[in-house]
Amino acid sequence: MERLRRWWDTLTERGAKQEKAAWPEYYRRYDSEVQHEFPPDRLLREVPVVILDTETTGLDVRQDRILSLGALKVYGNSINLGEKFEAYLPTPPGFEHSEAVAIHGIIPNSLRYSYVDEPTLLSDLLTYLGGSLIVGHHIGFDVAMLNQTLQRHGAGPLRNRVIDTADLARRLRPSGYWTPDHDFSLDALARRYRIPLSDRHTSLGDCYITGVLWLKLLSRLAVRVGHDLRVQDL
Amino acid sequence: MPNQITYRVYDFLKDIAPFSYLDQESLLRVASRVEVRYQPPGTVVFRPGEPPRDRFFVVKEGIIELYSEDADGQEMLVERCGERDIFGIRPLLAEDTYVFLARAVEESLLYAINSEGFRDIIPHHPRVLEYLATSMAGSSRYNLEYRAARRQKTDDDNGQLEPDLLPLQSLHRSREPVVCQANETIMEAARRMTDHGIGSILVVNEEHHPIGIVTDRDLRRCVATGVVSRKLPVLTIMSSPVACIPVDATVADVQIRMLKTGYHHLVQTEDGTDKSRVTGIVSEHDLLLLQGNNPAVVIQEIGSARSAGYLRELRDRAERLLSGYLEKEVAIGYITAVMTQINDEIIRKCIKLGLARMQADGHGNPPALFDWLTLGSQGRGEQLLRTDQDNALIFEDVSPSRYNSTKDYFLKLADYVTEFLNEVGYHYCDGDMMASNPKWCLSVSRWKDQFSEWMHENTAENLLNTSIFFDYRGVWGDGTLPDKLTTHIFSEMGGQSTRFQASLAMAALQNPSPLTFFRNFVVERSGEHKDQFDLKARAMRPLTDAARVLILQAQQGNINNTLRRYEALAKLEPQNARVYEEAAEAYELLIRLRAELGLKRGDNGRFVRPEELTQVQRLLLRNSFNPVKEIQQLLEIRFQLTFLR
Known part of the structure; x- marks a missing residue:
């Protein structure tokens, strides 16, 4: 048994090593130079946070592609609009008639945007992210889309800690008879926490709404727990 | 490419001063x-x-309150900033630490503007600098801000920054004076006038000081009729002395002076008296040419009007004059002086019409000397728009047997006069504070008794009456009776003063300074004017009430005007000069604002919806509340009101 275990370990380690060797330069840098863990007693206001949102061709993580990605940085209680991240990808062939166009309004390959290719986007994004805490609404999907894209280009997955504002909202006010599950959509929450809903369904616009939501939720959580928030409170 | x-x-910033002064590109850069x-x-x-941060703040949502801390660490609310308000702007201009504590009252979102980026923009946008400088400046900030705001509106794109301030400019261009010596003959003087094509000649002594003036009119009167020989020295026919003005007098000064003295020519001298060299001369005609429209013309017309209907027309014309003045930002002191003259002239005309009517009805002439008193804002000489009439009548003491018939006559007269005034557009007073009310048409001794009662019995109603009746001013009649009343009031005050003054001061505090806001303003909670801000009761009343009690305490009975009261108080109490000056400035601003709103809406401008104000107007209005508060604190300490409350 013990021997079997050791054998398995060496095998996976080797596998991992082989994989690492194939990583693109930008991912290797991201993986080795950046600290992704925060001590649990670290004050939350001292933790760098990136709010992230993607617009995609659809909801199938394996099939669909990212069309645009927006991100904003939050320090303490402020959102810095000067340090925004915004990138558009050309619509891949075969996705021009995607139903999602109606939602996000990104016309395939419209001349309104300047496009980058996926590796450039990934490289820039990882540099922008560093070790920040990633926050987003139903962020699991965006992270899965990004991980899928990273994998396609031979890179490993995102290593950042991820927080979903929908989960946070649910924690503050669990769903039940009074708040059915669909009440945790970004629209519903923005309404509940009185955040104006303009620029919905643009990556950056959603980021901004999510960012304000994040700050409002945190202040309520702090009241709930009765002390300054630390990483372990999340 | 700028993002959404x-x-x-x-979009949010572009309507807010000073951001509104930036061009789109610069503002987008700031926004990003x-x-x-x-x-x-x-x-x-x-x-x-x-220490200052490299940013200042605009409230996007919510409310931020600014507090100052006194020596005991007590927090005092200084300002409440609502949506679209700017605060924490000091670091942008002065490398200074924060003075206030800024705290969110409710959940708030702020836009922090990076002052580094903003500072780069300032040199290219002078108006922004001006705005910031004025919003920072000390005592004179209200008027300056006002000017900056107005300038923007009238400005065109060629960057011309000087507004049309003609009436405020010094009359540098007063004509080169044509002079003669006192011993020259009338004929010589007349020839010189003809040569120069002018209508008047100044008579000066050897030192070139003015001693008299000879005008066309004097020549016509004395010479053309052959009454006086043309070979006599001008000395014999000149008008003397002359009215002088200093070199730096403005058109406004000149006009007020002419209105007051009735002179058609003013002499400009080095120091403004007739004991210095003549530098120029200004005639009414010169002014007319300078100004185009002239209040003197309106006043003249009023004098020759024959019906209330025509008076109404003239008052409408005066209103257009007023709106022109407001637009040109003529000093409020001047505007109120002119409008008061016009109002007074209309009242006088209405009294004359009333007297003629009494004659026609067979009631004959007034049975006793009387004076017509205006009360309230017209009494204080600060009424710009037509408001309800507040007036009273005082007649000399007559024997008891004649009292009733005398009073009857004056009540009938007052009926006519108030009716005429009503036709002109000064509506009947809701509270019936008019000379046609038997209560307010009294002999001198009964008025004295009435005032004594008001001063001794400090009921709420009496205090209200005090606030209206104490600002009386005689506009027509014998002219001596109001002074008798004033003398009486001060002798009464000698004995019984403290309690009366304290209650007056209390009354001035009844409307607390409007610092508890709903979006910056205390709005009326109920009634017809729900959700409106009562400009008169909340901001102006406390200032007029305070000025009145302070001036009564200082025993300066003949100063009736709020602005002049504060001016006088500043001189009497140099240690409080700043408070008084700021109060006067705030009051000026409020008068102006009220007149502008009233003209725009065609009413008396008393109630304001916060949303109908421009952002700068709101800022100015809010700033004017600080002096209200300071004055109220001063009253509280001076009259020791904390113990009474």
Whole structure:
């Protein structure tokens, strides 16, 4: 048994090593130079946070592609609009008639945007992210889309800690008879926490709404727990 | 390419001064660097003594309150900033620490503007600098801000920054004076006038000081009729002395002076008296040419009007004059002086019409000397728009047997006069504070008794009457009776004063300074004017009430005008001069604002909806509340009101 275990370990380690060797330069840098863990007693206001949102061709993580990605940085209680991240990808062939166009309004390959290719986007994004805490609404999907894209280009997955504002909202006010599950959509929450809903369904616009939501939720959580928030409170 | 959020921030900022003064490109650049700050309720944005940050704040949502701390660490509310208000702007201009504590009252979102980026923009946008400088400046900030705001509106794109301030400019261009010596003959003087094509000649002594003036009119009167020989020295026919003005007199000064003295020519001398060299001469005609429209013309017309209907027309014309003055930002002191003259002239005309009517009805001439008193704002000489009439009548003491018939006559007269005034557009007073009310048409001794009663019995109603009746001013009649009343009031005050003054001061505090806001303003909670701000009761009343009690205490009975009261108080109490000057400035601003709103809406401008004000007007209005508060604090201490409350 013990021997079997050791054998398995060496095998996976080797596998991992082989994989690492194939990583693109930008991912290797991201993986080795950046600290992704925060001590649990670290004050939350001292933790760098990136709010992230993607617009995609659809909801199938394996099939669909990212069309645009927006991100904003939050320090303490402020959102810095000067340090925004915004990138558009050309619509891949075969996705021009995607139903999602109606939602996000990104016309395939419209001349309104300047496009980058996926590796450039990934490289820039990882540099922008560093070790920040990633926050987003139903962020699991965006992270899965990004991980899928990273994998396609031979890179490993995102290593950042991820927080979903929908989960946070649910924690503050669990769903039940009074708040059915669909009440945790970004629209519903923005309404509940009185955040104006303009620029919905643009990556950056959603980021901004999510960012304000994040700050409002945190202040309520702090009241709930009765002390300054630390990483372990999340 | 600017993104959607930048555009959203831009959209929000573009209507707010000073951002509104920036061009789109610059503002987009500012917007793209904005930091959005979230402040949960009760959290602090900055504290006094903290070093300045490289940013200042605009409230996007919520309310931020600024507090100052006194020596005991007590917090005092200084300002309440609502949506679209700017605060924490000091660091942008002065490398100074924060003075106030800024705290969120409710959940708030702030746009933090990076001052570094903003500072780069200032040199290219002089108006921004001006705005910032004025919003920072000390005592004279209200008027300056006002000017900056108005300038923007009238400005065109060629960057011309000087508004049309003609009436405020010094009359540098007063004509080169044509002079003669006192011993020259009338004929010589007349020839010189003809040569120069002028209508008047100044008579000067050897030192070139003015001693008299000879006009066309004097020549016609004395010479053309052959009454006086043309070979006599001008000395014999000149008008003397002359009215002088200093070199730096403005058109406004000249006009007031002419209205007051009735002179058609004013002499400009080096020091403004007739004991210095003549430098120029200004005639009414010169002024007319300078100004185009002249209140003197309106006043003249009023004098020759034959019906209330025509008076109404003239008052409408005066209103157009007023709106022109407001537009040109003529000094409020001047505007009120002119409008008061016009109002007075209309009242006088109405009295004359009333007297003629009494004659026609067979009631004959007034059975006793009387004076017509105007009360309230017209009494104080600060009424700009037609408001309800407040007036009273005082007649000399007559024997008891004649009292009733005398009073009857004056009541009938007052009926006519108030009716005429009503036709002109000064509506009947709701509270019936008019000379046609038997209560307010009294002999001198009964008025004295009435005032004594008001001063001794400090009921709420009496205090209200006090606030209206104490600002009386005689506009027509014998002219001596109001002074008798004033003398009486001060002799009464000698004995019984303290309690009366204290209650008056109390009354001035009844409307607390409007610092508890709903979106910056205390609005009326109910009634016809729900959700409107009562400009008169909340901001102007406390200032007039305070000025009245302070001036009564200072025993300066003949100063009736709020602005002049504060002026006088500033001289009497140099240690409080700043408070009084700021109060006067705030009051000026309020008069102006009220007149502008009233003209725009065609009413008396008393109630304001916060949303109908421009942002700058709101800022100015809010700033004017600080002096209200300071004055109220001064009253509280001086009359020791904390013990009474």
